[in-house]
Amino acid sequence: MQYLANLLQRQRQSLVITPQLIQSIRLLQLAHGELRQFVEQELEKNPFLELASSDGMASDDVVSTSESGPDIGAHDSKVDAPTRADAPEPLGEWKSIRNTANASSEQRPAFEEFAASTETLHDDVARQIALTAFTSRDRLIAGALANHLEDTGYLQVNLSELAASLDAREDELERVLATLQLFDPPGIFARTLSECLEIQLRQRDRFDPAMEALVANLELVAQRDFRALKRRCGVDEEDLLDMLHEIRTLDPRPGNRFQSGRPEAIIPDVRVMPSTGGGWQIELNPDMLPKVLINQTYFAEVSRLTAHDPQDQAFLNECFQNANWLVRSLDQRAKTILKVATEIVRQQDVFLEHGIAHLRPLNLKTVADAIEMHESTVSRVTSNKYILTPRGVFELKYFFTVAIASSEGGEAHSAEAIRHRIKAMIAAETEDNVLSDDSMVAQLRASGIDIARRTVAKYREVMNIPSSVQRRREMRAGL
Structure with missing residues (x-):
């Protein structure tokens, strides 16, 4: 076999991405x-x-x-013309009433500097601890517990580990914690949702055995299983409705009434x-x-x-x-x-x-x-x-949404617009006229929207709207 060495010139294209x-x-x-x-x-x-x-x-x-490039500030989308001199002033902008040429050149403080600072939950708790008749040791424990207080008002800490770090007994922490749970707003320093509701009910003197059973079965409240709740609490339907109404008046996140920081616009x-x-x-x-x-x-x-x-x-x-x-x-x-x-x-x-x-x-x-x-x-x-x-x-x-075909062969419909229509239909329901998913499908198809039942159910679940059975049950319960 004979080997030959030849010079060949080939041209090829390749995509090279530079760091810039x-x-x-x-x-x-x-x-x-x-x-x-x-x-x-x-x-x-x-x-x-x-x-x-x-x-x-x-x-x-x-x-x-x-x-030297073109003006990228503004233009009209339909008429394709430059910005007019008489165009309306942009939203959110203010004009100064006085002449800026005559304004003093010295630096003035911003208006926000004169606004009062908002008290946070931890500031309020620290003030209440200072006004409570604690011993020096109890005050130290109260400060350590307050350091683990979340902005929602819940206490997320392992008492055994905290007691070991403070060289204290766990029952001492429990005793100080019981005092802290009497602070305002009612429900703070709770470790679970059930404990948060219990604290608020005890301060209202409404934590009887029936209410205790209701708070202990919050999962049944979430499932709207009123029949099981009546059996667990030992009350009739009227008393259960009153208890549920009272639960709804409680605050599950008592710390949220305080502003934890400057809102981001x-x-x-x-x-x-x-x-x-x-x-x-x-x-x-x-x-x-x-x-x-x-x-x-x-x-x-x-x-x-x-x-x-x-x-x-x-x-x-x-x-x-x-x-x-x-x-x-x-x-x-x-x-x-x-x-x-x-x-x-x-x-x-x-x-x-x-x-x-x-x-x-x-x-x-x-x-x-x-x-x-x-x-x-x-x-x-x-x-x-x-x-x-x-x-x-x-x-x-x-503005980028999925297209839902039209049953009449016309222009397709936006999925976001359909979710809005489903929400409006459910908002207009009455106790005698609760729409099932099949009923909503029929109404949407009558208006020219070709949609499947499973799609309606998916949109309803995305918007956290319960089923027609649960909605009817809530309406009858007055919730």
Whole structure:
């Protein structure tokens, strides 16, 4: 056999994903907090990156590479026109009544600094412990128990282990715990739901043997097995109904009346408003866009000083390239979010006008084909992004729902809209007219929705709505 060595030229294509491309893809799916944290890390590492001033204007020596690009602030989804000068003021924004030019330049404290701080559950418990006639040893045990108190008011700790760590007897902890369970709000320092209800009933002097049996069989209450409850409690139906009504007046999470921390408000990434010329005006929320700029003058000065050192010059060039990449990536991210949101608004304009009953079925492929992007890109853009509409604030993922076929051969129906109709039908029920799943299927098919019984049952269970038998039983019980 003869072996020959030949030189062959072949051409082939391969997909190479650079680290910067991977980072650009990652930027698309970052939420506002994660994006802000990422930008702050880049600002610390890159000397040529700066944040824009509060007025959004850059100085002469600080230039953003995206300034020459198109305006990505706002546009109309239907008329495809730029933002009008007479467009309505964006929702949630206030204008200052006085002239800002005459305002004092000195820094004033924020209005929130004058608001009274909200007392937490642990603050209230600490104050009650201080006012209780405890011995020094009991006060130490009470503080240790309070440290294990959850925000809901429940105590989650093993008394034996805590007693060993405090070098105390378990009966001492039980005695101090019994005193703590008399604190306000009633029911705190309970270890189980049954104990929480028992504490509240004892303070009302309503914990008789029948009520004790009811509290001990809460699983039967959850199952709506009233026949077994009457037998366990030894009462008739009228007394059982009174006991159930009293149980419903109790608080299963007594600590929730206290604010455990500052509430986190959802800040929308996109805002949609009715346009003066018809259609909808869509704009990005400027508060959600990091204003990152490049200091080109500083780069030129440092490059001139380090021109003789190739290693330093290579480092500076790399930093400058990374800065350019970050600004372009943030600009592209904003444009992509606006592009996807505009197509979603175009597809769901009837929902914005008439409500959830008119929500259309929509999938990622439909939006991706319309804007000529990949489905994975649309999926990343809609993750953890919110849009402010006249109907409220929604996650962009909310508008993607499964399609349910029409029995009349017309346009398909959205699964979310059907769940809304099922909930409305059940809310309109009376004691003499409780709809079964088959009855709801018949009504939905009569209105042109082709749906199976198992689908109705699945939607009902997702919304935590009991079966027709349990709903009828609750109505008769007055619950």
